[in-house]
Amino acid sequence: MTIAITTAGVQNESPLAWRLHEKARKIEAGIVSDAKFYGRIYGAAKEDDPADPATWIKANPSLKKNGGFLDIEKIREKYVSHEAEGDLTSFQRYYLNMWDQKESRAIDMVKWDGTAGEWQAMGLLAKSPVDKVRPLPRELMARFEKRRCWAGVDLSMTTDLSAVSLVFPAEDDAYDVLAFFWMPEQAVRQRERRDGMPYQRWAEQGFIELSSGDVIDYRDIAARLEWVSEVFDLQEIGFDPWNSRQISVPMIEQGHSCIEIRQGVATLSEPSKKLLELVAAGKLHHGGHPVLRWNASCVTAKEQNDNLMFTKPERSKNSSRIDGIAATVNALARAIVRKPRQMSIYSTRGLLSLGDVYPTMP
Numbered sequence: 001m002t003i004a005i006t007t008a009g010v011q012n013e014s015p016l017a018w019r020l021h022e023k024a025r026k027i028e029a030g031i032v033s034d035a036k037f038y039g040r041i042y043g044a045a046k047e048d049d050p051a052d053p054a055t056w057i058k059a060n061p062s063l064k065k066n067g068g069f070l071d072i073e074k075i076r077e078k079y080v081s082h083e084a085e086g087d088l089t090s091f092q093r094y095y096l097n098m099w100d101q102k103e104s105r106a107i108d109m110v111k112w113d114g115t116a117g118e119w120q121a122m123g124l125l126a127k128s129p130v131d132k133v134r135p136l137p138r139e140l141m142a143r144f145e146k147r148r149c150w151a152g153v154d155l156s157m158t159t160d161l162s163a164v165s166l167v168f169p170a171e172d173d174a175y176d177v178l179a180f181f182w183m184p185e186q187a188v189r190q191r192e193r194r195d196g197m198p199y200q201r202w203a204e205q206g207f208i209e210l211s212s213g214d215v216i217d218y219r220d221i222a223a224r225l226e227w228v229s230e231v232f233d234l235q236e237i238g239f240d241p242w243n244s245r246q247i248s249v250p251m252i253e254q255g256h257s258c259i260e261i262r263q264g265v266a267t268l269s270e271p272s273k274k275l276l277e278l279v280a281a282g283k284l285h286h287g288g289h290p291v292l293r294w295n296a297s298c299v300t301a302k303e304q305n306d307n308l309m310f311t312k313p314e315r316s317k318n319s320s321r322i323d324g325i326a327a328t329v330n331a332l333a334r335a336i337v338r339k340p341r342q343m344s345i346y347s348t349r350g351l352l353s354l355g356d357v358y359p360t361m362p
Contacts, residue, residue: 007097008021026297027039031109031294044096050096053072056095105299106300106301108279111282112279115284117285118285121140123206124207134209144176144178149178149232150236151225152237152327152330152332153221153244155218155221156216160315160321161321163179165178166232174284182221183210184215205290207291208291235334236257236258237251238330239259240261271336272309275328292328
């Protein structure tokens with residue numbers, strides 16, 4: 001048995017502590033499960049008043065009011081001292097267990113869970129494939145077959161997650177999302193130990209496709225995109241230009257419309273804001289895909305001059321991943337500019353005169 005106890009630090013500058021904190025948070029939120037890991041977080045929330053003794057009690061299990069040994073006046077003294085010095089950040093970190101984050105979490109997971117839609121992506125891919133590209137279950141095929149969609153692609157380093165996300169315009173300006181993920185088969189166990197995520201179980205359930213060997217075979221991703229073009233009404237494929245041309249160039253030669261989505265704030269701000277807007281309005285229907293849900297819980301954002309962009313975690317320091325969300329943003333970048341606007345009524349029936357509307361008028 002290994003026991004670790006720590007106060008909060010600075011996100012990504014204390015990588016081991018932050019990784020354990022995030023694993024405990026995700027288990028507590030029901031995002032993942034691990035029967036061999038128990039975590040308990042005592043800490044204040046952003047909306048809690050740091051001057052309120054109720055906040056101090058919430059964040060300090062060692063206080064006498066929680067059955068411990070520490071007198072609450074000790075916390076009061078620390079608060080008064082830090083406030084006088086104008087350094088409440090240190091007080092919040094060491095006495096309220098609040099992580100000092102350079103970026104803020106972007107997606108409200110309560111809202112995310114409320115936008116799953118009436119369909120559930122449980123067992124996304126059929127269990128007994130005949131062909132190399134595994135099909136969708138019948139109930140999902142019935143929902144999505146022949147519908148118009150845009151694809152977004154996020155290719156990882158060859159040993160990590162890669163993602164393709166399909167966005168389908170739906171009624172009431174909503175979007176349905178189908179996401180596909182890949183990992184190298186030989187790296188699954190190692191990545192599970194590193195990230196604390198149930199990759200093997202997700203693969204067995206059909207939420208991650210495994211490429212044989214120790215790297216992702218991009219031909220598997222290309223085959224999935226070709227399959228998408230056959231079963232759906234695929235409009236365009238949005239690629240991150242980095243390391244994608246080995247897939248995009250052959251697909252362009254085959255007649256597919258492939259668009260490079262520059263990974264900068266000028267290109268990604270609008271679709272990123274659109275994704276947050278859809279989640280807040282309950283109009284991004286994702287079927288409860290567990291890998292995409294995990295990605296959503298990891299998203300942080302930076303805002304500058306009214307622009308917003310999601311930030312990718314540093315893979316060497318952080319076990320968080322947002323590949324599926326990045327792919328969805330790439331797809332939305334094209335869908336929101338190419339989706340036809342509602343046709344004007346004048347283009348279908350022409351102009352009406354008052355005599356047409358009120359025939360009894362003189």
